[in-house]
């Protein structure tokens with residue numbers, strides 16, 4: 409990681425690359441390398457990595473999270489159990505990032521979701537499910553269009569088509585208003601990209617879809633793991649609840665001020681990532697020979713660090729199987745000060761959506777614990793490897809209304 413060079417390289421997600429090449433699309437931020445990657449990255453990082461820029465999305469993220477809480481109330485059974493909470497959290501992740509990227513609500517939580525919203529949910533889900541088997545199976549799709557590949561493409565094409573329609577709506581709105589003159593300094597991400605001469609209109613759509621794909625499975629599964637941990641660790645849950653109630657006012661909005669004052673959520677999140685790192689490994693193709701543990705690893709090798717193994721290593725963490733958010737509270741604590749948090753990767757190519765993800769996750773969790781006490785008495789849930797690290801079974805938790 410420390411020897412990653414000016415243009416850090418990660419291995420590519422082959423089905424994604426194949427799909428994009430077959431449609432003549434650019435590879436986007438996730439899969440491009442070298443100068444092409446740098447061009448995308450420099451344009452986006454101005455808008456995505458500065459906390460002040462991300463704060464502008466707080467009201468939308470808060471509203472989407474409140475809608476999720478309301479939706480949970482609708483799908484909750486009389487005994488407070490929710491079957492299929494995974495889908496509701498998935499919709500929350502899609503709606504949150506969609507609202508930021510397209511500057512418009514998708515409508516996943518509308519009483520009767522629009523055709524657009526239903527298609528978005530179905531095709532994004534389908535795209536991820538088919539991607540998983542293509543990614544881990546033999547790449548036959550590169551030789552001939554297998555059935556699975558064709559289904560994947562059908563979902564992929566539809567996701568891009570829907571994304572394009574949302575971008576077009578924004579373009580139309582801008583051309584009607586004086587916002588078209590807005591300088592990229594004051595604008596949100598999409599407006600900034602549309603104003604940038606470096607990107608064609610198609611590249612704007614491809615980049616937004618890239619960001620969406622990076623955002624949904626990661627944030628939704630992180631929220632699921634956090635809820636599961638809270639439901640099974642009542643003391644940690646009460647501590648978070650008390651702090652949320654202290655920092656969130658009567659209006660019930662999770663503002664950026666409230667987020668800044670809430671220290672418990674940070675430690676909770678670090679501890680959840682330690683035990684259940686959704687992106688279970690971080691990797692680089694190294695640009696020069698390196699020495700490691702007495703071995704020479706030649707330039708061009710793919711080197712991968714397993715976040716899952718590191719998080720559960722007793723040499724790095726005391727009693728690693730125990731869920732203990734407090735271990736992250738003391739910055740002088742030896743245990744955590746010697747290890748940087750790698751959940752979002754590292755260096756120049758670290759996750760560009762980190763600030764958005766943190767804001768979404770903290771807001772979503774805060775809104776849920778304000779409203780519900782979480783309980784779980786089902787079988788132990790273990791991690792399993794899909795596109796990201798997900799629960800190995802549906803988590804049927806109880807969402808008991810607080811008042």
Ligand code: HEM
Nearest residue numbers: 438619622623626627630687752753754757758759761765
């Ligand atoms: C819990 C949530 C998330 C986690 C744990 C996560 C984790 C990661 C990791 C580990 C990487 C690789 C970094 C590296 O190679 O050093 C990455 C890259 C990336 N992530 Fe995330 N991510 C999350 C949310 C998001 C969100 C919300 C977005 C978009 C809004 C996003 C977009 C991306 C993109 C585009 C890349 C590729 C960046 C590049 O290659 O320059 N991620 N993410």
